[in-house]
Amino acid sequence: MRKHLAAIALALGLGLGSSACSDFLTGPKLSDNPNRPTVANNANLLVSAETNLSFQSESHLARTICIWMQQCAGTNKQYLSLGLYITGDDDYYYDGWIDAYTRGGLLDLRRIQHDALQVADSAYAGVAYVLEAWLMGQTSDVWGDIPYSQAADSTVAHPAPDPQQRVYETVQAKLDTAIIFLNTTTAPPGGEDLVYEGDVTKWAALANTLKARFYLHTAERDPTAYQKAFTAASSGITDATGAGDYLAYHSSAVTTENNIWHQFVAVSWPQYLSAGKFLVDTLNALADPRISQYFAENSDGVFVGAAPGQNVGVNPSELSETRLDAGFRQPFVTYVENELILAEAAFRIGDASAGTHLNNARTAQGLTALVTVDLPTIMLEKYIALFQNMEVWNDYKRTCLPDLTPATGASQIPVRLVYPLSERTANPSISGAGPARNWNDPNPC
């Protein structure tokens, strides 16, 4: 018997030994992640890239700007404090900053460009160039000097910020290249281009409007910016029907495709965000019909806005059902904005077309023409027309229009966000919270 046992032990030992000592530790599901793809095509990446841009443009960052610009008001808990400019030092890391670089940000946009250029697919490359310029320009609007030329580069662990001036220059150059790429006959993207569905003409017009928008952002530093903006916007979105507008893609059918404003106000955080007193009072004074497009009557049947930090002694209106509809597609870059850029730029350079452009914008919104054509009128019209749009903050920082009163006790409305703590701690090339003001905004209001 013992002989048998010895033989069994030998067999057991050898069997286990030989099986154990070869491929036990490597192979499918051990070395490779069975849950995730390792390749992505440009169509997959483009869907994410457009969604990412959309997300940065209408989540917490956009709500913050809406509150600070007094179009909206924070009326409960954390949002009440937000109206008093109380923010933590890492609040905008996930809500704005990382969108520039990750999850369909700069890294994936460059991947699309690389793959498209490999096969001379200039339509795809052009679209990705526009998205990159827009995303990085918009990020620089908020934080000023941002990592760009060294960003999303696998050889640079700690990307240093580019001066904001340089960022805007790069943005313009990217858009110029994009416009050339988009003048193409290669097969355009299909439905994975959620907004324009592969219409390269619309993309090219968008690129021109964006050029004009970003030229305006340098106007406090560059005397020729208004002329440049006028020229670019002249080739911008010219379809007065709005068919060329870039609207966020949303659908009411699927919860995770719903308008983010809807998700915030109607679903997650009711009573946190209401109508802003300044905008409501302005619209009431002007008897402007947009008041009922933007806001809902309160329980007393009137439109009322809350002042910054005010949540009592007031019964504020909510955003309108239209704006809070699950499928509402938030306008990001529009014919109306393009015309108002032209109006402001024309006014600044002394071009006689300022009034025409102002009223083109009015007409497109179904409004009566205005007679007075001056800067406050143009900027107020833009402030109203671009409700919920982050661009309002840039206009305010440049023109100090409309003349908003900061929250009680504060000397000014915030003009930039501090670099998020998470980026600062991980990236020694960014030291500290950053300057008090961005390069493009030297003059306080």
Add this chain to the structure above:
Amino acid sequence: MQLKPCRILAALGLLLLPGAAVAQNPSTISGTVTREDGTPLAGATIAIPTLSVGATARADGRYVLLVPAEQVHGQEATLSIRAIGYKPETRTVTISPGDQTIDFSLATNPLQLGEVVVTGAGTESEVEKLGNVRNNIDSSLIAKSHETNLVTALSAKAPNVDVTSTAGDPGASSSIRIRGINTLSGTGEPLFVVDGMPIDNSTTPTSEFDGTGFAGQQGTSASNRAIDINPDDIESVEILKGAAAGSVYGARAGQGVVLITTKKGRPGSTTYSLRSSFGFSDVHRFPELQRTFGLGDEDVTTGVPAADPCVPSSDPSLVDCEATSDSWGPQLASGVPTYDHAREVFETGWTSDNTLTISGGNDRTTFFVSGGYLYDRGTFTGPNNHFQRIAVRVNGSQQVLPSLKVGANVSYANTNGSFLQKGSNFSGMTLGAWRTAPEFNNLPYLDPVTELHRSYRFPNPSATSFNVGRGYDNPFFTANVPLSTAIADRVFGNLNVDWNAARWLKFNYTLGVDYSGDDRLQGQPQTSSNTPDPLGQVVKVNISTTQIDHNLTGTASYQLNPNFAGTVTLGQNLNTRSLRQLGGVGNALLAPQPFTLTNTASQLPPVDNETKLRIAGYFAQATFDMWNQLFLKGGLRYDGASSFGEDTQHAWFPSASAAWQFIKPERAGSFLSYGKLRAAYGEVGTQPQPYLTAFTFLSGGLYQDGWGGTLTASQNGFGGLFSDTTKAGQLKPERTREFEAGIDLGLFKDAADFSFTWYNRNSKDVILTVPVAASTGFINQAANVGQIHNAGTEWALNIRPITKKDFAWDLGFLFGTNRSNVENLGTTDSSFFISYGGAGGFAIAVAQVGQPIGAFRDYDYIRCGRGKTILDAGGNPVNVDGLCNATQNSQQALFINDGTFQNENNDPGNTGAAANHSSAGYPLLDPASRIVGDPNPSWTASFRTGFRYKRWSLSALVDMRHGGVVYNGTRGALNSLGTSKESGDLRYKTVTFGQNFLAGPVAGPGAGTPVVLDQGWFQNYYTTFTFLGVPFYESASFTKLREVSIGYSFTGGFISRSLGFSSVDLRAAGRNLFVWTDYTGVDPETNLAGAETGARNIDWFNNPQNRSFVFTVTLNR
């Protein structure tokens, strides 16, 4: 080059030679084993090791040892007897044909010297030869705890074995940390091994799958999987704390090892034991709430508090009225009824626990069978707050040959828990209850007319309001309607073989399997307020885990001469673990019921995740015993793991220990009866999570801000992928190197014993998901960069002043200290930190260089001496320290504004529109976070005592934790809501900072200015809803009367004559009867995120702990 000790082992088998057969008559040795008091002692093992024969004493103490005829040569041999708890003895006998009788009377062995303990992976050792501290918990201590969760039962049983039960919910998880925390990427939980088979003790909250990314802070409690073990089945628990003890488990022992031995059958007549217990439990600590002020807000224009338009809630014309969340309204008129929202959702729970065990066997075969049924009805009202466990175990063994014993264990458990929503969650039980305005009656929770959910913020629902969130859910609705269940089937067991191949060579083989299938449902109805859609949500996930473990150990013993002996062990371990998670999340219920994915309008991308991990380990261990007083041991384990990087697929883990028994029991003096010095060094590892080294794209990715808004990467039917936010890297195991040294003493002829241990452990190559600059395109990268240091001491003193037959008294003291320090995080920046866990926006636990692990980082007011810059009236930067004097700077005095300064984020101080007075006299918020507290206790201690008088027994256990802080976020939140007692007592009161409010040193131009604490102050500057945290950190010290019990045992007489029982034991016990603490919240022993994260001591509307009274009857036959 790969070692193949498996082959070496097999080759050893060839050395076995069959013995020469000589015909003779057999020799029979029999006798009786008794205790010193003469009562029979069952279970003692009697053996002649040199002849490989052995027997076990039966219930009547009788044993019979049969020496086969071919081994009977008239030679002398050593007969040894061992019994757990008794001193082993040896006799020299002459092995001659025929019968002989040898009786034994065994002395108790409080120090357990000479007893054999399992030391893991098939190895064992005698107690006195251990070079490391031993912590053993026997079945009686586990039984006395009356805990349903084995991990909770380990509470206060060994120094530096720190158990935190996360909530009082039936089935809620408990976390266990041994000698601090040595890792950052996992939970810091040790490896659990049952009868040689590693088992799963993970905790997975269902909310992990809900798509919000707030797992742990919301959702429901979840069980840790060790709850599948019936504590009644446990014979003993050995805790391998240190690296030297754990290194036989190599890359899996980084956080310590808990070795569990289950009960086995014994030869003799079959015994039956039925243990039935019934207990009541309740919650006995509550937050303090105000009941003076009603729903509404303070009106700044008139300065008069205004009632909310939704008041009175009983007004039927206020249909679909949405009330404020705040109780900042007017003082309630006398006669207006108010409700006790702190207590109203609790009632008395009960627990019924019945276990039947049957065990027995004969000389060759033993068996143990148990079946247990536990039902635990929790302390929340409603039908959905319970946990039940059906557990069946079969342990059997068969002596196939004199040298070969085969055993098998199988355990099956079905657990079925129903849990309530908790934590940071608009549907949370206590959140809904404690925020309710005092004059609002939460009952009935359904509107009498529409039968729809009503809450204080939505008191009069109309029939069409089913798609409107209720602000916060009515707690009675939460208790009754949402349904969250976890139904798990668990099977684990193993086959084990002990083969004494030769007198000097034995093999131990274990092949084990552990499977669990866990079916989860989290159903939140239409009108739930916390779901991403006002129409509710269904989360359904099936989680299955499988572990297969093969462990082969061969041990050869050698004796060079009478003074030098030892063993050599070689072993092989192969382990595979797989995890499968499959399920989905559906939003917007079509019809109110049922909670199925098909009854939802839209679904998130499915949950589809699998992981697989393998380890191939080889180990060698050698012991060398010199003059039977110096015991040396050396070990080496070589582990390969599938989740190590390709270039670093293997790692070595050495260990060495020495024990010097400087006073042997046989040379006991009257003062010192035993003495041992010991020292040990070892290295252990922590295996990385799988797939951290592969670059991937994320499918089913989500875009989420911190506010719940969600877009999927795929839109309009077009699939979206984005690069994973995690960058790939190379990984090797985390490595902990530890040196420990100590002394064990027996005093006064074993009437007392004392043990002291000092340890120093350095963990390096700790894997961090290191935040990388997001501007690189990635957010995180796993890397071996961390270094953590833990050092501490452990003290144990047991005293047995009286050990008479009829009267015994014993006392035990345990004391442990541990200091942790994060020494390196891969950067020279000492302010660099990584979020280690915690709860999103509040109370972030971090690892930061120079700080204890898990330290809290949070926000404070601006104080002197911190180098802060603020802005003066003209917007010019001013250094705060320059506005304070040297003393104030050194005291970090609170800087009081005179109304002219702002902080650098333009926060204007308390001059918001809600304030109707000057801002002078208030502090400013500091928008830079800093380390504000350490959740780790500075020391822990416990005191245990037991009396036995004849058949009466009495015992008590007191548990103390001293030092550390707990985050009372609940209080901070209720301040904003205006329901906290603080916000009731202090509202509109005129106070002066530093004097009668926030006592402490103050500085600055506004110091001493009286101010009014109005709603604006509470809601913006004295709440956790802004980023502020510091005022809400409180001392976490507590003393708890954990266990107290009294028992009586009936034996003989009527019991045995008429009922046929050998004994009937009655016991009454209390659990957590008293808590002494300065903490103003419910219980400082709490954790929002549960056992699944590293963070601890975070209180945010957690479900409270219980106390209970348990009555037990045990029938033994």
